[in-house]
Amino acid sequence: MPWSRSSSNRSAADGDPCQSDRVTIDAVFGQPLPEVVITDDHVELRPFAMVDLDLIEEASRDPFIPTITTVPATYTAGEGAAFIDRQTSRMTSGEGWSLAIVDPDRGRAVGQIGLWISHLSKGRAEIGYWVAPSGRGSGIARAATMAMTAWAFEQLDVDRLSLFIEPWNTASIRTAEAAGFTREALLHDWERVDGVAKDMWSYVRLRSERQISAGQ
Ligand SMILES: CC(C)(COP(=O)(O)OP(=O)(O)OC[C@H]1O[C@@H](n2cnc3c(N)ncnc32)[C@H](O)[C@@H]1OP(=O)(O)O)[C@@H](O)C(=O)NCCC(=O)NCCS
Numbered sequence: 001m002p003w004s005r006s007s008s009n010r011s012a013a014d015g016d017p018c019q020s021d022r023v024t025i026d027a028v029f030g031q032p033l034p035e036v037v038i039t040d041d042h043v044e045l046r047p048f049a050m051v052d053l054d055l056i057e058e059a060s061r062d063p064f065i066p067t068i069t070t071v072p073a074t075y076t077a078g079e080g081a082a083f084i085d086r087q088t089s090r091m092t093s094g095e096g097w098s099l100a101i102v103d104p105d106r107g108r109a110v111g112q113i114g115l116w117i118s119h120l121s122k123g124r125a126e127i128g129y130w131v132a133p134s135g136r137g138s139g140i141a142r143a144a145t146m147a148m149t150a151w152a153f154e155q156l157d158v159d160r161l162s163l164f165i166e167p168w169n170t171a172s173i174r175t176a177e178a179a180g181f182t183r184e185a186l187l188h189d190w191e192r193v194d195g196v197a198k199d200m201w202s203y204v205r206l207r208s209e210r211q212i213s214a215g216q
Pocket of ligand 1: 064065068090129130131132135136137138139140141142164165166169170171172173174175192
């Protein structure tokens with residue numbers, strides 16, 4: 001049964017997983033995650049479908065997206081379909097939700113946003129995103145990040161949402177800050193990109209909304 005923000009006030013007695021109690025890792029461990037659709041006035045986040053193959057083809061031509069995702073660097077219809085199948089399998093494995101970002105003004109998917117919950121038992125989750133070049137510059141990444149963040153704090157037993165961003169990536173830094181994330185620290189050799197360990201800024205949003213600044 002799909003989860004959606006608009007159905008979030010349905011009661012547990014309905015058998016709907018979208019209930020007032022937040023979801024803990026115990027509730028999701030070892031079973032497929034429910035399908036989620038998140039909508040507001042600015043964006044829709046929904047599972048990927050084969051109708052999104054053109055988006056994957058465009059993303060594969062971006063110089064950066066294939067280095068930080070499993071978007072194929074060389075596109076074929078088979079590789080595109082395999083990418084879409086992999087996003088569905090993230091829910092089956094309990095890794096998290098990988099959703100297509102749909103721009104209502106364009107009437108199509110323009111990117112991807114992930115909510116990764118492998119550390120949910122410690123109250124932590126992580127967000128990542130990309131928007132294909134033809135969809136950029138209209139606020140859609142900011143809208144998607146804000147919608148995903150609001151949904152995560154509403155639905156999951158999470159204290160802390162993280163984003164990890166390379167220092168050169170002004171567009172992503174601006175997106176994170178526009179969505180209310182705060183720079184926390186530079187993490188040295190935090191993650192491999194194209195096989196090379198890269199420093200990354202840690203950006204966070206806390207459920208407590210406690211004020212923080214880098215180094216404190
Ligand atoms: C980062 C990315 C998702 C931004 O997508 P987008 O839809 O163009 O972003 P938005 O239009 O929502 O803009 C969000 C903010 O970033 C700013 N911004 C976006 N692109 C920018 C750029 N190239 N340079 C400077 N600022 C930029 C916007 O002005 C906006 O800030 P504001 O609200 O303060 O005005 C997109 O550029 C992308 O996919 N890049 C490649 C993949 C990537 O880097 N992913 C993130 C890895 S951490």
